[in-house]
Amino acid sequence: MLSNSFHALDSLFFSTPAPLRNRRSFQAWRLTVRVHLDLPGAAGPGRLHVTDLGAGMTRADLINVLGIGSPNAQAATRGKGGEIDASEEALGGFYAAVCALASGAEVATKSKFDDYYEFEVGPGVGPGGAPEEGVGRMQIDDEDKGEDEDEEEDKGEEKEGEGGAQGDTRGEGGKGGYGHFRIGRPLKEGQCPGKETGHTRLHDVTGPSGTRVSLTLRPEVANSPDFTAEKVREMVAKCFEASQYSCVFSDTNDPQTMDESKLADDDEEDAGDGEDYTNFTSLGVADPGDLTYNTVLVRSRYIPQRLNMRERKILRLVEAAMVCSGYTSMVDGGGFKSETRRCQRQLQGITGVLHGLVMACNYEAGQALAESRNFEEYVDYYRQCFEIARRHKVMNPEKMRVEYGKLVYMIQDAVALREQLGFNVKAPLHTVYEYLEEKGGLGVLSDKNIEYATQEILATPGKSRDQINKEIRRKEKAVEMIKEKYSSRNLSEDEIHNCLYSICDNNSFLNSNRVPVDKMIAFLKKYFAPDTYEPEYNLAIVSGEDGARLSHSHERQYYFALQSLTLWRDILDDMFRLWSLAEEDLVSESIGYTLKDTGQGFQRVQQSPRTYKAMQQILQRVQANVDTWIGSSVVHLGDHNVPNALNFIDKYTQVPRILGPIVTCLEVLEKMVGDDENLETFINNQFGGIEKLNKDILYDFFKCAFDGSGADNFYDAGSCIDGRLTSAWNWCQSLPSKEYYVIFRLTGFVGFDGEFK
Numbered sequence: 001m002l003s004n005s006f007h008a009l010d011s012l013f014f015s016t017p018a019p020l021r022n023r024r025s026f027q028a029w030r031l032t033v034r035v036h037l038d039l040p041g042a043a044g045p046g047r048l049h050v051t052d053l054g055a056g057m058t059r060a061d062l063i064n065v066l067g068i069g070s071p072n073a074q075a076a077t078r079g080k081g082g083e084i085d086a087s088e089e090a091l092g093g094f095y096a097a098v099c100a101l102a103s104g105a106e107v108a109t110k111s112k113f114d115d116y117y118e119f120e121v122g123p124g125v126g127p128g129g130a131p132e133e134g135v136g137r138m139q140i141d142d143e144d145k146g147e148d149e150d151e152e153e154d155k156g157e158e159k160e161g162e163g164g165a166q167g168d169t170r171g172e173g174g175k176g177g178y179g180h181f182r183i184g185r186p187l188k189e190g191q192c193p194g195k196e197t198g199h200t201r202l203h204d205v206t207g208p209s210g211t212r213v214s215l216t217l218r219p220e221v222a223n224s225p226d227f228t229a230e231k232v233r234e235m236v237a238k239c240f241e242a243s244q245y246s247c248v249f250s251d252t253n254d255p256q257t258m259d260e261s262k263l264a265d266d267d268e269e270d271a272g273d274g275e276d277y278t279n280f281t282s283l284g285v286a287d288p289g290d291l292t293y294n295t296v297l298v299r300s301r302y303i304p305q306r307l308n309m310r311e312r313k314i315l316r317l318v319e320a321a322m323v324c325s326g327y328t329s330m331v332d333g334g335g336f337k338s339e340t341r342r343c344q345r346q347l348q349g350i351t352g353v354l355h356g357l358v359m360a361c362n363y364e365a366g367q368a369l370a371e372s373r374n375f376e377e378y379v380d381y382y383r384q385c386f387e388i389a390r391r392h393k394v395m396n397p398e399k400m401r402v403e404y405g406k407l408v409y410m411i412q413d414a415v416a417l418r419e420q421l422g423f424n425v426k427a428p429l430h431t432v433y434e435y436l437e438e439k440g441g442l443g444v445l446s447d448k449n450i451e452y453a454t455q456e457i458l459a460t461p462g463k464s465r466d467q468i469n470k471e472i473r474r475k476e477k478a479v480e481m482i483k484e485k486y487s488s489r490n491l492s493e494d495e496i497h498n499c500l501y502s503i504c505d506n507n508s509f510l511n512s513n514r515v516p517v518d519k520m521i522a523f524l525k526k527y528f529a530p531d532t533y534e535p536e537y538n539l540a541i542v543s544g545e546d547g548a549r550l551s552h553s554h555e556r557q558y559y560f561a562l563q564s565l566t567l568w569r570d571i572l573d574d575m576f577r578l579w580s581l582a583e584e585d586l587v588s589e590s591i592g593y594t595l596k597d598t599g600q601g602f603q604r605v606q607q608s609p610r611t612y613k614a615m616q617q618i619l620q621r622v623q624a625n626v627d628t629w630i631g632s633s634v635v636h637l638g639d640h641n642v643p644n645a646l647n648f649i650d651k652y653t654q655v656p657r658i659l660g661p662i663v664t665c666l667e668v669l670e671k672m673v674g675d676d677e678n679l680e681t682f683i684n685n686q687f688g689g690i691e692k693l694n695k696d697i698l699y700d701f702f703k704c705a706f707d708g709s710g711a712d713n714f715y716d717a718g719s720c721i722d723g724r725l726t727s728a729w730n731w732c733q734s735l736p737s738k739e740y741y742v743i744f745r746l747t748g749f750v751g752f753d754g755e756f757k
Contacts, residue, residue, distance in 0.1 A: 001050045001097050002239045005033045008054025035236050036203035037251040046222025049203035049214045056111035056209035062119045102215035109211040116193050121181040202250050241590045244613035297445040300433040302577040304391040306502045311388045318389040322403035327410050334602050346413045376423045383427035391429050394579045397653045415587050426587050432499045439491040453478035454503040456511050516659035517569040527695050530558040537699050541707050549708035560630045561702045564724045567622045568655045581610040582645035598640035607638040608645035631719030657752050658728050666694055668747040705731035
């Protein structure tokens, strides 16, 4: 049933223009599946409702897809002799669900190309009924029906009145059961369901399109201890872990309503951007609030809290444990005769680290643990240790470059082997939003002074000392005002202070990592233009020449480089969110990995739906801001090019390491030339002056770093999203062979990799 909803949302998403589908109201409302469970009681039998606002179905779809169905579906729903294959593959998801769970089903649907209809199948549906409702037959023997009968049925459908279809009313199996279906049109022609028509429940179809499937549960299902609201919520959440869409769940004890005015019509202005999108109880799989990225309130969901002194001591312990551990070499090197032996080696490595963490803190406890092997006793401590290390990494992507890989892969295996271990070491990251929500202080994030209180004071060129001091005083005043306003018995001023400066750390990271990209964009616009160029500075490339694997004119190459840099800037702007989602994908309890030789050694190949969805949102946002997108929009993730979310996120932390040395070289060189006449003479004689040298370096970068080169073979190269970064790395490797490499060395360049500690 949920799979059908996903297909409907896919159809809606890809048929909607990008400017409309990028709106927050569209993504938060139209792309959210609603699941509601009516518990059995005095109000009636138990019912399960699954609603999406996707493409919807026409009346013809209802008849052809649900009213006829496959022969297996017909026989199963009518109980015709013999054993019936009731799998989803044989029946389709709808009738498989009916057979497994329900005594009857109702489908309410609205398509943009048709009116609102209600379809019903189950006991009690027969040729009697109200005169406005059409009753049709569940077809059984397709091969026995001739052309004449086809024509008669078509004529019957042509007699449709305002109420619905008037087709054949009694089939071979019409003695109760599922022998008949009923289709009705309860609303006026052209009318959409909404508030004025009484469709205000969470699971009602509203707006121009959508479908609701309601199953009347059999008593033994509705009253089963395995079908409680909590169990159903867990099952639904598991389904959505691998989906790019979000879900809202409710039940009889937790009813919810929604305002139709918050649903923006595809053809109208987005009226919902100013509305509150947090009044639904989300499953936590894909929160609607994560669809905007530039407000403190939203970013705080992914901003980790600063570590305190006690947590920093634990961090040093975990780092030391990972330095000593050779876990990934031990379990990912291949050579195991069976998966069982690899599993045994994984458990040895995991328990060895867990034992060491306890032993390092308390020798006696470590000795006792070595004898009892009762690791579950310290599960909270393990979760805290690993959460602190992960939180530190998200806040400082340049740190723990080797240790973090071993740590997250070990946690990934520990989650997969949680049944063998007897516990789960996975714990959510402690974020600013979560902490303030727990303390009742979310108002801090919406305060009008929050931007001043969390800004980073930068000594940019042209800014006077007085202006810097003024900004510092304004920031300190804003911090004091917020602390005084929101402090309470549950939330102290020191705790607010820590949260504010955690946000400030995020702003500092964004500034330091985006500045090189912004400066390279400025250099591109300063030294080059899309419509004119000097003959010696033509950015055009031809596939097969000088290693290039793309063919672009000067104008296309200019925009290709500009769009790539803009995309990198937006990715860095959303890095904390991407990193948090990447971790969720890596340590997912429902999505495993496969150890494969990808041509770069054995890698853990794993699908990453959360990271992929977030990347698609960023890509769509960038594409919406440019006139024409040049190159491919393919995002490699979970294949031999980018095996998993860790490889993906690590690629984009390299962007500042690639662009930073180039920017530093150009800026430092100008200062050095002003201070050293001999250096200026050397540059004038060797390179024709500093301006020409700057332009030569940038020309080579913008032409050769975006030429599609760098992959292992021709088919993996090109203009895809991650291929652009591969080309830039290829240029970095060729830098020592460049004529101007000596200038990089003169300005202090030592390499692009940075420090690994």
